[in-house]
Amino acid sequence: MRVSELSERAGVPLPTIKFYIREGLLPGGTPTGRNQAEYGDEHLERLALIRALRDDAGLSVAAIARALRAADANKEAFIGAAIDAIERPAGPRIDERSSAFRQAKAEVLALIERRGWALSEADLSVRDATRALTVIRRSFPDVPIEIYAEAVDLLARYELPQPSKAETPSALLRYALLGTVLVEPFLLALRRMAHGSRSRRIKCGAAIEPAKRPTRSVRKPRR
């Protein structure tokens, strides 16, 4: 289809499509003449993915561009590259030369080794996990982390099953990117729900003793 038809079918204005192509969010069409190019279903799907990432996941166009450029630049492992490039919150300031950070990194790399994950310390998700663990260790020096790896492995096997031959790369990319970012707030809300429910069953009196008034003799009212 021509770019005008693409614009109409996707409900995306022509200047926006041109902007997306310029910024690397959308591959260009196949040139068919000096000023013409042919667009296909994969462009329609890509435009739908961009809209969902922007409107539903709340990502900025710059962040979407980073993730999609990463996918397009890594033909072999485009899903992993895209997930790794998704915007993430900045988190607290951490000195990555500190011994606390180095210890957390050793712990994360040992976890990767134990689980046989195909990851290296160059991956941004590994760096994020290391930063988060550095902060956890300030308050909880000894809490084991294996259980979290178990839980996400359980989820990943379920969320990213071996795809059937019928699935197109753009369907896989959509599934992996949206699945990662849309499910994150749901997972955290569910975790708070499970904590809230469980803690309601833990009985242990008041959070902190209320301030006592200066002692005065208190007599029971007579009946």
Place this chain on the structure above:
Amino acid sequence: MRVSELSERAGVPLPTIKFYIREGLLPGGTPTGRNQAEYGDEHLERLALIRALRDDAGLSVAAIARALRAADANKEAFIGAAIDAIERPAGPRIDERSSAFRQAKAEVLALIERRGWALSEADLSVRDATRALTVIRRSFPDVPIEIYAEAVDLLARYELPQPSKAETPSALLRYALLGTVLVEPFLLALRRMAHGSRSRRIKCGAAIEPAKRPTRSVRKPRR
């Protein structure tokens, strides 16, 4: 101890302590005279908790105040109340009168019922989960959500074990609040790691076909 000693031992300036008491983050001491009050270890612990929530978890003082006031106001279920009151990201705009939101709510309430969770739709975490699910359903109408409930239940049983009698309420509050917020970025980073690792093992060609150049005969350079 006097408030001056509390300030020195906690490393928190006196005006800050007074501000925390005024704003309901820290209970007042036990009055011992007209202008004097006695502070205890629970005040030291509370100040350490406030600092960790501010510096390590990155919460605003207003958000910490909401969580701690909720804990202090709910003697019976102070942990659940505090977790429920913790600051959470705003998320996308959602019309809570829409049928999509109502459907997601029915789904979340059915999940709570199935899992026997002690929660109601008044809990903020339930509302957050409903909002997140509304957005998920736009892209994935049929993906089952039970697996996520399984995963967080697995974690909650491990993260909030039945406390021993020796544990004080303020130790429990610290454990539950910091455990909830500090682990969140770690859990999300680990999930992206698991996705990244798993997707690298999925082979399915390029993300999207690159634009083809107009056909020209290409000859191999002669040697």
